[in-house]
Amino acid sequence: ETGVTQSPTHLIKTRGQQVTLRCSSQSGHNTVSWYQQALGQGPQFIFQYYREEENGRGNFPPRFSGLQFPNYSSELNVNALELDDSALYLCASSLWQGETQYFGPGTRLLVL
């Protein structure tokens, strides 16, 4: 167990809907990164948050957005869901500029 928690564990949405995924970082970790893992692929970096600011973004459209709260927990929001958004969404926490990212259990999103 890494101490990183995510909710919900599973989610089913329909195309065009919006979804919010949540992550609580490991105690003492101030940086949260979000990744999308499609079936059979490695995780792809979405964005990272440090001190409530976005600190880098991968190749994802603006309908993917996030927040980080003062307690370092984080949310990932996806608007106008598309079928290709079906994936495992992973949250990883780390110390700022730390080498190691620790992953939560993930949220599996299915878009119908």
Place this chain on the structure above:
Amino acid sequence: QKEVEQNSGPLSVPEGAIASLNCTYSDRVSQSFFWYRQYSGKSPELIMSIYSNGDKEDGRFTAQLNKASQYVSLLIRDSQPSDSATYLCAVKSALEYGNKLVFGAGTILRVKS
């Protein structure tokens, strides 16, 4: 060219054998490398990190890094059926602050009893 490449497998080895997993990366300035294990339906779990050329051993696992060849590998000695999983190679890539991980697609390992 993909930034991080791995053979997708599956790599099948008998119980007790050595499993050898390989990874190449394209960014010459990369300094930090990680191996994660992912069981089906679960999230990635960190196994090893390596930063310097050469070998790093941790129990049954040995990570090997060759920066000149842009190559990193993971050896699993005395493979067990419980080692059957997907192994993800990840390379640290700098952001303005902090860093992100760039992953390969993973190699499926099957250990047969």
